[in-house]
Amino acid sequence: MAPQRLTEYERKRLENIKRNDELLASLKIHSKLADLSASAKRQRLQIKSYRVSPEKKVKPETPIVIRRSLRTQGKEPDSATIPKSLVIPKKPPHELVPISMADANTCSESDQVLVEKILSVCRMKDGDSDGGYAKKGIGLRVRGSIDLESMELAPENIARVVAGRILSVKFFPSADMRMVVVGDKFGNVGFWNVDSENEDGDGIHTYQPHSAPVSGILIHPFCMNKIITSCYDGLIRLLDIEKEIFGLAYSTDDSIFSMSQRPDDMNSTYFGEGNGVLCIWDERSGKTSLSWNLHESRINTIDFNSENTNTMATCSSDGTACIWDLRKLSKRKPESLKLVAHKRAVHSAFFSPSGSLLATTSLDDTIGLVSGENYEDELMINHNNRTGRWLSTFRGVWGWDDSYMFVGNMKRGVDVISTATEEMRVVSTLESPHMSAIPCRFDPHPLNPGMLAGTTAGGQVYIWTSSS
DNA sequence: CTTGCAGTTATGCAC
């Protein structure tokens, strides 16, 4: 970092950090305070939209903080040994309180355009009773086969939505508009209304309700004006579009690495916290009711079997993916129905649309497929999943039936893996000259088969569509 | 069990 390039603000900040470091080192309590000072360093940056004024851009150097409690570090909370004047509040006040959309807004677009758009779709849903779910005749997610050959990436379906590496992506579960929400490593949450040509602006709205990587996004299928985000900063926020507030739902000292919702119980949010703990947060009581220690390391994904919502799959950096029966999950010694062992960290484990298959993606360069009446059969194929430090890890996701999975590849393509005829292999790769970066995280549109969102380390979103 | 550290890499921008 060349000193002459630093802004006044940055220079002062670095000086402060250096001074604090020296002071702390001299007191030999640096290691104890490291986490605390790091969280104090965390502060919201005014990342102006890169597209508004690139020449005035502020370096996005929000510190990434992995929260870890003293307890999990095996340390006593002995603040008595730390001079009072040096005790930095663990959580800066602005993180404890709700943030209004206006305060979190980091773009030049007005909140009102986004709010109106989302509320108008919610109203359509009310009039339609369920916004198309009945029309399609199926529950929360439409199933159907698609013609892979017809999938294409149109240039107008590409946008840079946020500044940083994207970790989470979710389509609005509406057939009436195409809107995606993404979360990046700086804590930005970006909305992209893909069909905004006739409306104001470019359809991109960005907010920064978090201070670290956004690990999960959930949108209630029947109540789209409530959007939940989870973050490495240890917070779960509930965005209420009507009130225009990113509320604070839950707060912990540990990082939250994953989040999911039971398809049949939208009031319960399941999330993975710290080194392997699964918690349930209840929206009505506003509390976490239950928690289990399911893994020895971070839980990377949580997923539910759509046909039997008591069946849940988790995967972890401890090298395993597990299937659990929630009705038989003992607090003391949780036992899994099935354990899939990989040689290295497992970064996703998702049930197929029918629920009869489970796909795992691991850093051991394999993709696993679990099948059978009681998930007793395992199949593994080789797939390069070494994404390195700059990219989000790959996660194989299911399409709109049990026949295909999609997973990123290191050559700027989307590998399509067929599970048909028990012969699991890459049958084709979605490629496009418009795809200038590697897509890592995906979301298939829940109501439009053939519409697949892929996201990159540069904050880009690609929306593949199918004409069939 | 904790700490330390090497190894793995792509992207956007300036030129």
Next chain:
DNA sequence: GTGCATCCACTGCAAG
């Protein structure tokens, strides 16, 4: 097109 700065991610091992 090519070179360069990114750096604070995360894993997995080795040593204490």
